[in-house]
Amino acid sequence: MTARWSRAGRLLFLLGLLATAACGNREPLPPVADPRPVVRPEPGPSQEALRKARAERNRAANAVAAEALVKASAASTAQRDFYDRAERSLRAQGRLRRDRVPLDAPIDPETLTRDFIAIALRDEYGQGGMQAGGGGAPAPLRRWQDPVRFQIEFGTTSDVATRRAYRVEVGQFAARLAEATGHSVSLTDSGGNFIVMVLSDDERRAIGPRLAQLVPGIPPQDIAVMQDLDADNFCTVFAYSRGAAPVYSNAVALIRAELPPLLQSSCIHEELAQGMGLANDSPDARPSIFNDDEEFALLTRHDELLLKILYDPRLRPGMTRAEAEPIVRRIAAELLAQSL
Structure with a gap:
């Protein structure tokens, strides 16, 4: 699902203070008749009644705020139900597996080399965004040279808990990508070069002006x-380079806010990893998230090795398959030998 083009309250409480003055031993002044009727104040509400009233007002305000926060169109609500059903269906079929090193899918240097060539040196989409047939279009090796800085952009329908959870998960995954690649990858609040957008259906359709600002x-x-x-x-990612350079300078990933938890995590893993330079999917790659069969939901050890190969200093951005393949084969053999 990757495309790449080179073109580049506070509340203030006021307290009233009462002061009394003591008189000396002077004769008291005679009383002055007050023509106004004496009105005795009704007893005020008890402290408990006031507390309950404040609590009720707070509950009402919170309910209004929550309703405004999660407000979504009928289309977005229908999509949330659709993706819930999709996740349940995939899991019922034994897909969206979360095992990092599945015992039923061993790998060897030959399959690792084959999968790297298919995923890192081919494009799922060609120029103009048209899907390439035949396993993807041949492409040079591409990766980042500058540090990768993920910046998450939320729509207004994402509540505080959702935003916090996303930041934790993306931050942890950034650390995992950094470990796999040896490249600098982290999460930032602003100034990022890899934008991760979490948007509802309505927000996504109106994202144009903000997207043009960010990228x-x-x-x-x-x-x-x-x-x-x-x-x-469910999600997509676009990575960009300056001119015809094979080095990425910017990327933007889009993740639907309507996704249930496992599909959400799956999108984070796949799109952020693909945006590092693994631009294609392959039906032969297993165990891998870079395969449209959705068998695996999360990054596997196989995929970590692909990332490690991609950022090995013996490879250079711009290499063709003919130039890269013998080096990739040697690196794959070394990596798998180290894990024996």
Whole structure:
């Protein structure tokens, strides 16, 4: 699912203070008749009644705020139900597995080399966003040179708990990517070069102006792809380089806010890892998230090894398959020998 183009309250409580003055031993003044009727104040509400009233007001305010926060169109609500059913169905079929080293899918240097060539040196999409047939279009090796800084952008329908959970998960996954690649990868609050957008259906359709701000020079057709994303696409990622350079400078991933937890995590793993330079999917890659069969939900050891190969200093951005393959084969053999 990767595409790549080179074009680049506080409340203030006021307290009233009462002061009394003591008189000396003077004769008291004679009383002065007050023509106004004496009105004795009714007893005020008890402290308990006041506490209950405040609590009720707070509950009402919180309910209104929560309703506004999670407000979604009928289309977004229907999509949330659709993706819930999709996740349940996939899990019932034994898919969306979470095992990192599955015993039923051993790997060897030959299969690791084959999968790297298919995933890192081919593109799922060609120029103009058209899906490439025949396992993808041949492409040079691409990766990041600058440190990768993930920045998460939320729509207004994402509540505080959701935002906190996303930041924790993306931050942890960034550390895992950094360990696998040996490259600098982290989460930042601002100024990121890899934008992760978490949007509801309504928010996604109106994201154009903000997206153009976050990724200057992003092609209008890419914005259109995100705004019109097919319902069967849970998420997507676009990575960009400057001019024709094989080095990434910016990326943007889109994750639907309507996704249930496991599909959400699956999108974080796949799109952020693909945005590191593993741009293609392969039906032969196993055990891998870079396979459209959805057998595995989360990054596997096989996938970590692909990332480690991609950022090995013996490989250079721009290498063709003919140049890279013998080096990849040697690195794959070394990595698997180390794990024996």
